[in-house]
Amino acid sequence: MSIARRLLSTALALFALPVLLLAVWWGYTLGGSSFFVPEPVQLADTFVNTWITGERLTEDVLPSLQRLVLGLFLAIVLGVLLGLLVGLNKTARSLTEPVFEFFRALPPPVLIPVLMLTIGVGTEMQVAVIVSGCLWPVLLNTIEGVRGVDPVQSETSRAYGITGFSRIRHQLLPGAAPPIMAGVRQTLSIGLILMVISEMFATSSGLGFTIVQFQRSFAIPEMWSGIVVLGMIGVALSFIFQFVERRVLRWYHGLKEVENAA
Amino acid sequence: MTRGSRGRPRSGDPAWRAPLLGLAGIAGSLLIWELLPRAGVIDGRYLPPASEVIAAAIGNLGSSIFWSDVYDTMLAWAVGLSLAALTATATGLLVGMSPFLRRYTHSTIEFLRPIPSVALIPLAVLLFGIGIESALMLIIYACFWQVLIQVLYGVADVDTVAMNTARSYGFSPLQRVRDVVLPTVLPYFMTGIRLAAAVALILAITAGLVIGSPGLGSAISRAQQGGAITGMYALILATGILGVLINLAARWVERRALSWHTSVRAELAA
Numbered sequence: 001m002s003i004a005r006r007l008l009s010t011a012l013a014l015f016a017l018p019v020l021l022l023a024v025w026w027g028y029t030l031g032g033s034s035f036f037v038p039e040p041v042q043l044a045d046t047f048v049n050t051w052i053t054g055e056r057l058t059e060d061v062l063p064s065l066q067r068l069v070l071g072l073f074l075a076i077v078l079g080v081l082l083g084l085l086v087g088l089n090k091t092a093r094s095l096t097e098p099v100f101e102f103f104r105a106l107p108p109p110v111l112i113p114v115l116m117l118t119i120g121v122g123t124e125m126q127v128a129v130i131v132s133g134c135l136w137p138v139l140l141n142t143i144e145g146v147r148g149v150d151p152v153q154s155e156t157s158r159a160y161g162i163t164g165f166s167r168i169r170h171q172l173l174p175g176a177a178p179p180i181m182a183g184v185r186q187t188l189s190i191g192l193i194l195m196v197i198s199e200m201f202a203t204s205s206g207l208g209f210t211i212v213q214f215q216r217s218f219a220i221p222e223m224w225s226g227i228v229v230l231g232m233i234g235v236a237l238s239f240i241f242q243f244v245e246r247r248v249l250r251w252y253h254g255l256k257e258v259e260n261a262a
Numbered sequence: 263m264t265r266g267s268r269g270r271p272r273s274g275d276p277a278w279r280a281p282l283l284g285l286a287g288i289a290g291s292l293l294i295w296e297l298l299p300r301a302g303v304i305d306g307r308y309l310p311p312a313s314e315v316i317a318a319a320i321g322n323l324g325s326s327i328f329w330s331d332v333y334d335t336m337l338a339w340a341v342g343l344s345l346a347a348l349t350a351t352a353t354g355l356l357v358g359m360s361p362f363l364r365r366y367t368h369s370t371i372e373f374l375r376p377i378p379s380v381a382l383i384p385l386a387v388l389l390f391g392i393g394i395e396s397a398l399m400l401i402i403y404a405c406f407w408q409v410l411i412q413v414l415y416g417v418a419d420v421d422t423v424a425m426n427t428a429r430s431y432g433f434s435p436l437q438r439v440r441d442v443v444l445p446t447v448l449p450y451f452m453t454g455i456r457l458a459a460a461v462a463l464i465l466a467i468t469a470g471l472v473i474g475s476p477g478l479g480s481a482i483s484r485a486q487q488g489g490a491i492t493g494m495y496a497l498i499l500a501t502g503i504l505g506v507l508i509n510l511a512a513r514w515v516e517r518r519a520l521s522w523h524t525s526v527r528a529e530l531a532a
Contacts, residue, residue, distance in 0.1 A: 013366050013368070013369070014368075014369045015369070018373070021370070036389065094280040095283045095290075096287050097280075098284040098285075098287060098288050101506060102502050102503075104505075105460070105502055105508070105509050106498070106502035106505055107464040107467040108464065109464065109467055109471050109479075110467060110482055110498045112471070113483065113498075114495075114498065117486075118308045118309060189378060192378045196378060196381065197380055197468060200383070200472050208380075211384050212384060215384030215385075215388060223385070223388075224385075226381075226384070227381045234376035234377045234378050235373055235376045235377070238372075238375070238376035
């Protein structure tokens with residue numbers, strides 16, 4: 001009985017506010033049809049028709065997601081590799097730091113016109129935009145993480161003859177994982193932003209393009225349904241990240257708990 | 263400054279070494295940038311040499327159009343960031359201090375937070391056109407969550423013993439907020455502001471590039487469409503410098519505001 005009660009209370013906590021908000025939205029649109037705000041039922045209908053039963057899922061959404069995943073993957077791999085390389089060498093670190101800081105501070109969308117010129121419009125450009133915007137948080141956090149690795153651990157590794165690749169694999173990467181993951185989290189949202197706006201420039205497919213197209217033709221429910229799709233991608237990315245982070249950093253969260261309890 | 267290096271050759275580097283190497287790194291990058299188009303590796307029409315871009319960027323400093331673009335961008339940045347910070351702090355304190363609200367808003371916050379602000383671009387265009395309000399809408403939406411989450415973390419971190427002590431000493435709710443909650447929240451709040459300051463600039467520029475709201479973003483897109491490639495690179499350089507300045511300022515403010523704070527917080531909350 002008490003388990004059922006607790007489940008009910010959790011469900012209430014999870015869904016009460018969303019349901020309330022939906023009800024308010026619905027009530028608002030019932031009063032008089034607003035041009036900018038579609039009814040919830042109508043929006044759900046449009047959503048299914050536009051994105052699930054139509055061809056947009058395979059023609060716009062999946063290619064966009066492929067570019068995003070490819071871009072994020074390349075940015076993370078490049079960022080970690082370069083970060084290890086630079087982070088391990090003090091001279092390299094001092095040499096590159098101001099330049100890297102500049103690129104991190106550069107708002108990534110301004111790279112779109114540059115890459116349009118140098119690479120041309122197309123999938124390569126869009127992936128390059130994502131990589132060039134997402135690289136910096138991972139790279140700088142990896143450098144920071146490698147630098148901040150526990151010196152006692154490093155000396156122990158050296159004393160036990162753990163060097164080269166196995167040192168990177170077993171000491172540096174796990175040690176630097178918390179800041180690297182913090183960088184990856186920043187990168188995810190930047191990647192999604194860049195995926196959308198790189199498609200708003202001079203392309204004829206993709207999620208960003210489609211949503212702008214809807215807006216220009218005043219297809220308001222369709223436009224809202226596109227916003228919902230982007231929101232769902234954002235939420236899905238964040239859940240996947242949280243899952244991966246919890247696995248990768250299990251030891252770290254455990255350690256924090258012990259430290260906090262003490 | 264160089265004294266430390268002579269006495270102890272093995273322990274660490276002299277203090278001037280890192281900044282000097284940093285300058286060398288900047289000079290080297292500029293040299294590569296200069297040589298790539300000059301040697302014909304990249305077409306000079308697409309990537310003009312560094313010297314030409316820097317000359318154009320310096321030329322911009324005397325142009326009133328450039329400064330009015332900077333002003334528009336920074337206005338959207340400042341107004342958006344302040345409004346987001348105010349609303350997020352108020353919401354965060356209210357929600358964070360009430361276990362009921364915290365429990366019942368958690369799912370909604372976790373769901374709304376990851377929605378990318380650029381998803382709102384079409385809506386902003388419909389509602390506000392190319393005015394500054396479009397940029398503000400994107401900036402406020404994106405920054406609100408950055409600050410709110412940090413404030414919520416901060417309120418959750420308030421020491422229960424300190425809170426109970428304040429309560430048994432008869433502190434009024436307002437006093438408890440001012441003397442117990444705010445000092446704990448402040449470091450978290452500053453982290454949120456630092457992150458939000460960078461995000462706000464990204465969105466101020468994006469709104470210009472994509473929507474055409476006034477500022478450096480729309481200037482870049484005008485330069486690109488007009489084929490003024492060197493001018494475009496000069497403006498991009500300016501946005502990068504603006505970004506660096508904002509980062510430095512945010513870190514400085516954070517250090518100043520937290521100079522009293524004894525514990526050195528890990529940056530991982532970011």
